[in-house]
Amino acid sequence: MKNTELKIKDELQEESLFNGSLGRRSFLQYAGVSAAGLALVAAGCKKDRGYTDMNSGATLDFKDDFGVLNYAYALEQLEAAFYIKVASAPPASFSAAEKAYFQDIQFHEIAHREFFKNALSTAAIGSLEVDFSSINFTDRASVLGAAMAFEDLGVGAYNGAGIRISNTTYLLLAGKIVSVEARHAAYIRDLVSPGSFATAPQVATATALDMALAPDVVLAAAGKYIKTKINVINL
Incomplete structure (x- = not known):
């Protein structure tokens, strides 16, 4: 299935999910039940897209936008799992x-995860198995350090993947999501070290631009926390 054959159903209506004034719980409810969310025509294409099974793991095929969206979905799964554990x-x-803010971040990450899951439909990879054994969830410094690593x-990852997205609607929505992730990153970094919310190398001093990381760099770093094997092709 070529990119030109992909269809987006009711794009403007679905985009209101991010433009509107929905509360976080309304957002989650919408994301959970909206079968049309960015309704990607993926039926019959699963064998050519990202997938997950017990033997071969999850495959991210970067040959088109589906691969990039599944890449984002994988990262959102990881973040959501982390914040759910912390918030609980x-x-x-x-x-x-701080407890209240981490609860809010948890809801944001769940919303992002569910959005990609519903948007990708049958083209979505499966649920990833995480490994947080290196994090001491009873220790403030350990939790904040992990949160900072995930957010940065x-x-x-979003900044580095943007150049790989050809569909402008997907690119716009990714830009909206990364702006929320950047708010999380700034908050967490300031908890770790006051005043460090926009310091180098996360934000380049000379250009005032956030860093951009290639998928192979991101997946190598995230791999520490993911048990499921991630197969990357056409990168």
Whole structure:
């Protein structure tokens, strides 16, 4: 199936998901039930797209936009799993405000994950198995360090993948998502070290631009936290 054959159903209507003033829980409900969310015509194409099975793992095929969207979906799965675990049992030293903010970030990441899952439909890879054994979820410094790594990696991943997206609607939505991820990154970095929300190398001093990371760099770093084998082709 060629890119020119892909159809987007009710693009303007679906884009309102990001433009509107939906509350986070309304957003989650919408994302969870909207079978048409960016309705990608993927039926019958699963064998040519990303997939996950017990033996071969998950395949990310970067030959077209589907591969990039599945790449984003994989990263959102990882982030959502992390924040769900933190929000369910935050470190005892977290303040009430920090607990509340981590709850909010959890809802954002779940919304992002479910959005990609529904948008990709049958072309989506399956659920990834995560490995957070290197993170001490009872320790504030360990949790914040991991959160900073995930957020910085996510922002760099979206920025680096943008050039690979040919469909302008997908590119626009990716830009909206990465702006939220950047807010997360700034908040987390400031908790770790006040005033470091936009410091190098995350933000280049000379150009005031966020970093952009290639998929192979991102997946190598994320691989520490993912048990499922990730197969990358046509990168």
